[in-house]
Amino acid sequence: MLGTMSRSIPVSTRSRSEFIDITATVDDVVKASKIKAGLCHIFVPHTTAAVMINENADPSVHSDILRWLDKHVPAGAGYAHSEGNADSHIKSALIGPEKTVPVENGELRLGSWQGIYFCEFDGPRPRKVIITVSER
Numbered sequence: 001m002l003g004t005m006s007r008s009i010p011v012s013t014r015s016r017s018e019f020i021d022i023t024a025t026v027d028d029v030v031k032a033s034k035i036k037a038g039l040c041h042i043f044v045p046h047t048t049a050a051v052m053i054n055e056n057a058d059p060s061v062h063s064d065i066l067r068w069l070d071k072h073v074p075a076g077a078g079y080a081h082s083e084g085n086a087d088s089h090i091k092s093a094l095i096g097p098e099k100t101v102p103v104e105n106g107e108l109r110l111g112s113w114q115g116i117y118f119c120e121f122d123g124p125r126p127r128k129v130i131i132t133v134s135e136r
């Protein structure tokens with residue numbers, strides 16, 4: 001029988017836009033699942049946030065990505081959306097609400113320089129991320 005485990009994890013954001021490293025949290029769920037080989041799915045159930053896999057060593061990569069997004073998707077640029085956070089929705093759509101990482105030998109099979117990041121684009125606010133580990 002193939003196993004699966006799902007957890008909803010709270011994430012507290014502190015700025016309007018920021019990336020929060022959730023790699024250790026995702027890894028904890030993989031370890032708790034006791035699944036040795038399969039897939040780990042990371043899903044963000046929000047329309048103004050996202051999940052990204054990228055550089056875990058040089059923090060300037062994150063500031064470069066945030067600056068690029070702000071330059072190309074500026075706030076208040078005459079959007080139709082009346083809530084005033086259209087840029088947040090567009091950034092969320094660009095990065096996307098989900099990622100999948102292979103699980104091998106009971107661990108996330110990330111590259112050496114990869115981390116998993118919760119992307120906040122309309123904070124600060126309480127958020128969550130849903131992590132599902134499935135056996136194969």
Ligand code: ZN
Binds near residue numbers: 081083084085086089
């Ligand atoms: Zn909105």
